[in-house]
Amino acid sequence: MKLESHAPGGPIETRWSRHKNQIKLVNPANKRKYDIIVVGTGLAGGSAAASLAELGYNVKAFCIQDSPRRAHSIAAQGGINAAKNYPNDGDSVWRLFYDTVKGGDFRARESNVYRLAEISTAIIDHCVAQGIPFARDYGGLLANRSFGGAQVSRTFYARGQTGQQLLLCCYQGMMRQVAAGKVTMFPRREMLDLVIVDGKARGIVARNLVTGELERHAGHAVVLATGGYGNVFYLSTNAMASNVTAAWRCHKRGALFANPCYTQIHPTCIPVSGGHQSKLTLMSESLRNDGRVWVPKKQGDTRAAADIPEDERDYYLERKYPSFGNLVPRDVASRNAKQVCDEGRGVGATGLAVYLDFRDAIQRDGRATIERKYGNLFAMYEKITADDPYTTPMMIYPAIHYTMGGLWVDYNLMSTIPGLFVLGEANFSDHGANRLGASALMQGLADGYFVIPYTIGGYLAGTALPQVSLEHAAFKDAESGAKEQTRRLLAIQGRRTVDDIHRALGRLLWDNCGMGRNDQGLQEVLQKVPELRDEFWKNALVPGGADDFNQSLEKAGRVADFLEFAGLMAKDALTRRESCGGHFNEAFQTEENEALRDDENFCHVAAWEYKGPDAEPERHVEPLVFENVTLAQRSYK
Amino acid sequence: MATINLTLKVWRQKGQKDKGRLETLPAPGISTDMSFLEMLDVVNERLTLEGKEPVAFDHDCREGICGMCGAMVNGLAHGPERGTTLCQLHMRHFRDGDTLMIEPWRARAFKVVKDLVVDRSAFDKIIAAGGYVSASTGGAQDANAIPVPMETAEEAMDAAQCIGCGACVASCPNASAMLFMSAKVSHLALMPQGRPEAARRVLAMLRAADACGFGNCSNERECEAKCPKEIKITHIARMNREYMKAVFGSARE
Ligand SMILES: Cc1cc2nc3c(=O)[nH]c(=O)nc-3n(C[C@H](O)[C@H](O)[C@H](O)COP(=O)(O)OP(=O)(O)OC[C@H]3O[C@@H](n4cnc5c(N)ncnc54)[C@H](O)[C@@H]3O)c2cc1C
Ligand code: FES
Numbered sequence: 001m002k003l004e005s006h007a008p009g010g011p012i013e014t015r016w017s018r019h020k021n022q023i024k025l026v027n028p029a030n031k032r033k034y035d036i037i038v039v040g041t042g043l044a045g046g047s048a049a050a051s052l053a054e055l056g057y058n059v060k061a062f063c064i065q066d067s068p069r070r071a072h073s074i075a076a077q078g079g080i081n082a083a084k085n086y087p088n089d090g091d092s093v094w095r096l097f098y099d100t101v102k103g104g105d106f107r108a109r110e111s112n113v114y115r116l117a118e119i120s121t122a123i124i125d126h127c128v129a130q131g132i133p134f135a136r137d138y139g140g141l142l143a144n145r146s147f148g149g150a151q152v153s154r155t156f157y158a159r160g161q162t163g164q165q166l167l168l169c170c171y172q173g174m175m176r177q178v179a180a181g182k183v184t185m186f187p188r189r190e191m192l193d194l195v196i197v198d199g200k201a202r203g204i205v206a207r208n209l210v211t212g213e214l215e216r217h218a219g220h221a222v223v224l225a226t227g228g229y230g231n232v233f234y235l236s237t238n239a240m241a242s243n244v245t246a247a248w249r250c251h252k253r254g255a256l257f258a259n260p261c262y263t264q265i266h267p268t269c270i271p272v273s274g275g276h277q278s279k280l281t282l283m284s285e286s287l288r289n290d291g292r293v294w295v296p297k298k299q300g301d302t303r304a305a306a307d308i309p310e311d312e313r314d315y316y317l318e319r320k321y322p323s324f325g326n327l328v329p330r331d332v333a334s335r336n337a338k339q340v341c342d343e344g345r346g347v348g349a350t351g352l353a354v355y356l357d358f359r360d361a362i363q364r365d366g367r368a369t370i371e372r373k374y375g376n377l378f379a380m381y382e383k384i385t386a387d388d389p390y391t392t393p394m395m396i397y398p399a400i401h402y403t404m405g406g407l408w409v410d411y412n413l414m415s416t417i418p419g420l421f422v423l424g425e426a427n428f429s430d431h432g433a434n435r436l437g438a439s440a441l442m443q444g445l446a447d448g449y450f451v452i453p454y455t456i457g458g459y460l461a462g463t464a465l466p467q468v469s470l471e472h473a474a475f476k477d478a479e480s481g482a483k484e485q486t487r488r489l490l491a492i493q494g495r496r497t498v499d500d501i502h503r504a505l506g507r508l509l510w511d512n513c514g515m516g517r518n519d520q521g522l523q524e525v526l527q528k529v530p531e532l533r534d535e536f537w538k539n540a541l542v543p544g545g546a547d548d549f550n551q552s553l554e555k556a557g558r559v560a561d562f563l564e565f566a567g568l569m570a571k572d573a574l575t576r577r578e579s580c581g582g583h584f585n586e587a588f589q590t591e592e593n594e595a596l597r598d599d600e601n602f603c604h605v606a607a608w609e610y611k612g613p614d615a616e617p618e619r620h621v622e623p624l625v626f627e628n629v630t631l632a633q634r635s636y637k
Numbered sequence: 638m639a640t641i642n643l644t645l646k647v648w649r650q651k652g653q654k655d656k657g658r659l660e661t662l663p664a665p666g667i668s669t670d671m672s673f674l675e676m677l678d679v680v681n682e683r684l685t686l687e688g689k690e691p692v693a694f695d696h697d698c699r700e701g702i703c704g705m706c707g708a709m710v711n712g713l714a715h716g717p718e719r720g721t722t723l724c725q726l727h728m729r730h731f732r733d734g735d736t737l738m739i740e741p742w743r744a745r746a747f748k749v750v751k752d753l754v755v756d757r758s759a760f761d762k763i764i765a766a767g768g769y770v771s772a773s774t775g776g777a778q779d780a781n782a783i784p785v786p787m788e789t790a791e792e793a794m795d796a797a798q799c800i801g802c803g804a805c806v807a808s809c810p811n812a813s814a815m816l817f818m819s820a821k822v823s824h825l826a827l828m829p830q831g832r833p834e835a836a837r838r839v840l841a842m843l844r845a846a847d848a849c850g851f852g853n854c855s856n857e858r859e860c861e862a863k864c865p866k867e868i869k870i871t872h873i874a875r876m877n878r879e880y881m882k883a884v885f886g887s888a889r890e
Contacts, residue, residue: 047774054773066695067761069801070703086781122777129777131770131828133785133793140784161798164702168797172769179765187758210750239697273670278678279699380701383725384672449774497685499678543685549652549751551693552685 003256003607003622007111007411012097012628016115019411020454024461031056034460037204037219039191039246041068043163043441044424045225046170047448052223053177055453060217061174062189062206064241064554069171072227072239073444076163077284077377079147079155080441082120087144091152093117098629099150100439103329104404104432105581105595106603106631107259109624111411112429116439119446124156126449130169134158148285148437149329149636155438160284160376166441170448189215190554191246192485193478194222194253194420201420202468205478207486209554212547214479216470221419221456224250225448228403228425230263232562232569233514234506236400237269237282243558244565247407247426255415256607256620258408258428260565261573264435264582265515266401267333270384271353280399281384283356284377285437288326290361290370291394293317293333295354299344305355305393316340324636331434331582331595332636334398338515339593341397348395357393398515402440404431404582405572408607408622412455413447416607418463421456423447428605433581486546489556494539498556501536505559505566508532513570518586525570533563568608568617575619578602590633599631639669641733645680647692648740650749657749659738662692669729673716674699674706676728693752701725701865704800707807708753709740714804714863722802722865742803744812746850757803759849760817766845767838768821770830783829793827796820798866805860805868811852816860818842819876820868826879836883839876 008015026034034057038049041063049061063071083096096117101108128134128142135143135157147155158165177183188209195203195216203218229244230236251257268283294315296308316336318325328336337354340346347353362370367390371378378389385395406428413421413429424444431439468474508528512521536559544550579588579595580602588596597603605622643664650657662684667676674696681691696706701722708723710716716726731737739753747755799820806814822839825831831838854873861870 051774065697065703065705066757067801069761069764070697070705072698072703074703075698075700084780122775124780125777126772126774128780128783129770129772129830131793131825131830133790133797133824133828136785136787136790138787140786141781158794159798161702161794164800165794165797172764173774175761175765176769176771178761185761187761239703240699241697274668276668276671276675276679278672278675281700379720380725383701383721383727386727386729453774495686497682499682541685543688543690549693549754552691 001609001620003408003605003620005109005111005410005622007109012110012114015111016118023454023458026457026461028056032058034058035060035219036221036223036456037217038062038223038225039204040071040225040227040424040426041171041174042071042073042225042227042424043167043170043444044426044448045223046071046167046174047445048223048225048423048452049183050170050173050177051449051453052456053180053182056182059177059183060186060219061183062186062191064188064190064209066187068174068185068187069168071167072242073167073441074164075239076441077160077282078286079145079157079162079438080123080166081147081154081438082124082156082442083117083154084121084124086142087153089152091154095152096120096154100430100436101432101629102634103149103436104434105597105634106432106599106626107580107624108430108432110626110628115451116430116443116446119450120442122450123442123445127166127169130173132158132165132169145286146289146327149324149327150436160374163441166445191226192249192482192557194250194417195474195478196253196417197468197472197474200418200463200465203475205475205482207482210549212545212550214482216475216479218468218470220460220465221421223421223423223452223456224407224426225423226426228406229565230400230403232505232566233400233509234502235272235277235280235510237266237280240279243561245558245561248561248565250407250415250417250420252610253417254610255417255420256408256609257405257568258605258607259405259572260569260608261513261576261583262404262433262581263400264330264402264404265334265398267330267337267398268356268396269399270381271348271350271395271397281380282399282401283381283394283396285330287356287374287377290373291326291356291358292360293326293354293356295340295345295347301345305347305357314345321636328636329434329436331584334515335584335593337398353395353397355393356396358389359393362390400514402435404428404433404435408605412458413451414455414459419459421452423452433583485557486553489542489553489560490546492537492540492542494541496535496539496541498540498542498552498559501532501540502559502562505529505532505563509566509569513573516584516586517573519574522570522574526567526574529563529567529570536560536563571617572606572608576602576606594634603631640666641669641728641731643667643731644736646736646738647752649692649752652751653748667728669727671728672699672724673726673728674724693754695754696724699724702800704802707742707802707804709742709807711738714742714808715865720865720867742807744806744851746812746814747803747806755803759851760801760803760814762849763814763818763842763845764821767834767841768825770825771834772830785829789827793824796827796868796872797824799868800866802865804863804865806851808859808863809852810857810859811855813854814846814851815854815873815876816864816868816870818846819872822876822879823872826875835879839879839883843880
């Protein structure tokens with residue numbers, strides 16, 4: 001299979017505008033004849049649903065939660081990037097583009113990233129027009145901060161609740177269209193299969209999570225915006241319902257899955273406290289702007305932080321990376337935390353934590369300033385740990401946070417299944433092997449507000465799409481498959497809870513396919529995942545019935561898919577004979593322990609094709625061509 | 638790690654038509670580091686292994702921002718701590734031997750779906766009635782074209798951070814949605830971008846709330862006391878002013 005990116009050539013600065021000029025348009029009167037299914041109403045799906053409805057399409061939108069206002073996007077804290085250059089500190093579209101390509105360790109498609117940087121400014125304009133109360137300076141203009149390894153201040157924020165404000169803005173835009181009759185909202189629904197007719201995505205089968213009923217929905221195109229798969233690790237910063245199910249079912253229907261091994265570990269999360277832990281809480285990395293990361297110089301130093309004198313502290317990020325200091329990118333910060341803990345210099349009860357200390361910032365700027373910047377984060381930290389970060393340093397440790405891998409899409413955000421578009425974290429497109437802070441919100445909204453409204457039109461206008469009936473064999477087949485899966489899950493009646501098996505899977509992946517990977521560990525994953533899958537299908541215990549509100553059943557379905565997906569993730573990691581960004585194979589590192597790429601052989605996207613339950617998946621590649629940036633070893637010294 | 642033993646009295650209700658009842662469930666050996674929802678997870682794991690149905694409860698982010706979780710704990714929405722959602726409530730706030738009564742939000746406009754899960758779609762209806770700025774994608778001017786005083790933006794943000802959990806309704810003797818509604822009205826009325834529609838918005842949202850069966854405000858202030866985001870009832874006052882302006886026509890600017 002040849003993967004055609006459909007990215008236009010020519011000067012990168014004008015690619016997107018030239019592309020837009022060439023896209024076929026759907027006549028306004030015809031737009032109302034098209035039904036678009038949007039699965040997922042986070043930033044990507046919510047912005048898509050609102051914008052498509054504004055254009056006149058009929059949108060049917062689906063989400064798992066009781067309201068679209070609750071999607072996982074709501075939890076994003078730190079901010080959203082845009083190349084506005086309001087602070088006059090040298091930012092530009094080019095620089096945001098360059099930083100994103102470099103931050104992604106040169107494993108993203110240039111054309112997509114440039115477009116993202118170009119669109120970024122319009123997102124902020126739109127969000128302000130919608131009344132988002134972004135942070136402002138005394139003069140009433142928008143405030144910016146520097147974030148996650150950027151040397152310019154290009155991050156817009158609304159306290160520590162940026163994702164919330166952006167999501168509520170999409171949600172309100174959607175609700176306006178609900179009132180206008182252009183969006184029909186289906187909350188508490190889980191998509192369980194994609195329906196393909198004549199080779200094109202024409203509908204979905206979804207379970208009504210309240211009644212258990214399986215529903216068939218037809219449309220002229222399907223937009224998937226179902227988020228990332230970080231919860232394959234059991235413990236992550238993702239919301240509890242985040243899953244790979246929708247993407248995985250599409251994969252099984254023919255959509256290629258790209259770079260599943262690219263997962264991001266976030267350096268600043270609250271450490272695990274015990275076996276009951278159900279999820280991990282992120283402490284926004286904006287904290288690294290003012291907090292200093294350190295561990296004791298001595299191994300096994302159990303003194304309280306305050307008792308460790310200055311000259312016995314190792315501010316290891318400042319020491320190793322004098323120019324970026326505490327602001328090195330996430331993968332670098334995470335790996336260094338693991339390294340000092342592996343050396344026995346970790347702190348806290350488990351030794352799996354490092355300090356993030358605000359003492360100096362409070363001395364310098366005063367408590368009031370720090371409180372204004374981070375008050376809600378400090379309060380959250382105190383709530384969870386019962387420690388006061390104003391007086392004792394925070395303890396943090398890396399955790400799974402984001403997944404750069406996802407369904408393969410072309411420049412139009414269309415997957416390898418015609419008519420199936422994939423947006424937001426669910427696709428693989430813009431972040432390469434590592435995502436920069438504050439760039440996921442930007443990407444989700446770019447995809448939904450400013451890319452899909454154009455590209456979907458090109459598809460619809462140029463494709464014959466006769467009406468399909470809900471009685472079509474493809475619908476029946478998808479529905480009976482979903483019904484059979486439910487029956488099987490409820491019939492196992494084993495002795496182990498689904499959470500227990502999920503926990504075991506998570507542990508296996510965290511140890512072997514997490515921050516540091518090696519061939520032996522990855523082989524172990526490949527061997528043990530099928531064993532766990534067997535154990536699941538023989539011994540899982542799923543209580544309750546099919547025709548009911550049954551959260552155990554929902555969870556079981558998602559874990560069943562994680563158990564299939566985990567194998568692909570490890571296989572992808574094992575096949576990529578290099579380290580890049582979030583994928584760090586210990587065999588491939590520089591003398592300074594940085595990821596060592598192999599640009600000769602691996603400067604490509606790996607996209608996997610599903611070949612059946614017992615067959616090996618097939619690996620396809622899309623070569624990455626860099627015409628505008630020079631590939632370089634990342635250095636943050 | 639300290640542990641405590643608790644007795645739970647949990648509301649069990651199969652569905653909307655079922656009458657429902659309290660069930661007593663022991664919760665021994667609970668670590669004080671757990672969150673309230675993690676405590677329920679532990680109880681549910683045990684129920685599952687005993688072949689019983691676990692307690693249904695809504696949750697997602699587990700970090701106090703999605704607004705999905707919530708239950709009455711000993712008669713208090715989200716439990717005893719101020720400014721805290723149920724998922725952020727930690728077990729260190731309870732004592733060994735405590736009995737906890739756990740019930741769903743109760744309000745005419747929120748029907749029980751199952752156990753602790755309720756239907757809050759009425760909130761979406763209120764927002765759909767006018768809780769937005771009618772600015773379609775694509776036409777916006779530069780974001781810095783209209784300066785907004787920092788204090789105004791901050792005040793708008795105080796209101797905008799409502800998570801829509803429903804604790805205000807559940808705490809109000811009249812099951813009123815005034816605090817929820819006023820948070821949105823106030824946020825958008827403060828921002829210059831929200832002004833053009835301010836009058837229409839407040840009228841439409843109030844009408845929608847009535848239609849959904851929410852009660853009136855009689856200044857009990859229970860909503861403010863139990864709001865996990867500590868949203869102030871001064872926003873209700875602002876909404877009332879917006880309403881007066883709308884009725885008397887002066888808000889059409
Ligand atoms: C704690 C935290 C903080 C973050 N902070 C930042 C930040 O400061 N800046 C930044 O840029 N990024 C941040 N990120 C990353 C960013 O929030 C996410 O990548 C982004 O919000 C994902 O948006 P999305 O729309 O793609 O998906 P989501 O928001 O995950 O939405 C997924 C949607 O799909 C629905 N769904 C899923 N599966 C199904 C199914 N089978 N059927 C039906 N519906 C389904 C869900 O209900 C939901 O509506 C953060 C992430 C976390 C975890
Ligand atoms: S689970 Fe999201 S607020 Fe409690």
